[in-house]
Amino acid sequence: MMFEFDEYIKLLAGLLSVVDPIAAIPLFISLTVHRSPEERREVARVCALAVGAVLLITLITGKFLLELFGISIPAFQIAGGIVISFMGVSMLQASHDRSRNTPEERAESFGKESIAIVPMAIPLLSGPGAMSTVIVSHSLNNSWSYDLIACCVIATVALAVLLCLVMADKIADFLGTTGMNVITRVFGLIILSIAVEYITQGLVEVFPMLVLAA
Template identity: 30%
Template structure:
């Protein structure tokens, strides 16, 4: 029993470090600042649910998916970097805020659905690091019980992420409209820095492989 508890803590802490819900929470607040509390909570809930099932999908079938489509984790990092770069640029120019201002409930719902899936669920919560971690940990889980513990740990980190996002909404009431706009631009800059890290983190191994293949042809 102690070994399973230790394994749960190991999995939980590894995902907590990679997902870093405290780091992504200000981005979530910036992107959902003009939404009503109920809509903001629905956005957070949908984001963690989508991220949870995405992680499970890659945990159980990640290797097969990569093999079928011929993709790699490095390619995933490049795509994630491009998505972050676009979102960060929009946040810097406050385009996200302008997109949200609408009297149409249909448009608001569409916006909630859009940001809850991308970029919140993928790749902010369920990023390349978390996906790789899920695949590797599932490969190391020899028994059915360990696989169950892994799924439980992923569910626990998703619940914690939701509560962190939910609790963070109280910050918006304190900083006001001006503070929200300032925070959006600051977080936009940070998201763009993360994008560059993702982009070059994925491009470097790809370029190294290309150079090695060119210099050492088979």
């Protein structure tokens, strides 16, 4: 039980840092500023459900897709680690990460009626970084018990997204820009560490002579 709880906390820390619902609060507020409180809650609910669904589908189909395209787990570890590392560096600088969404996509979103799924859920919250984290962790721990832990983590992350968006105004007022940037930087350091681990493990698998050389 302790081992499983440790795995839960480890995956939760990594996935929650990559999803980073705190960083989505400013965009959510700006996109829903002219909507009623009921409409904003509905957007938050649909967005959280979409994030959970996307990550759950990724968990189920990720390894199959890698096998379908003939991509090895170590190669995907390295690629996923690089994607996540770019996100981590961007978050450490508290700057916008283009892998989540581009300025053009954000501008287009202001004219949309429904923004819960695009761009909030995809690609802002459950984008390439979150998908890579789920696929790599599942591939490295291929067991039913770990899949159950991963499902619990995904449900927890979706709940965190819901709470952050429903309480977006209160969180923004309480933390302010500086507070949200501090949290984003902490999350950035966590996912940068995860990225280094993914890349290192992948390189060791691809180039086993690196272990012998060390």
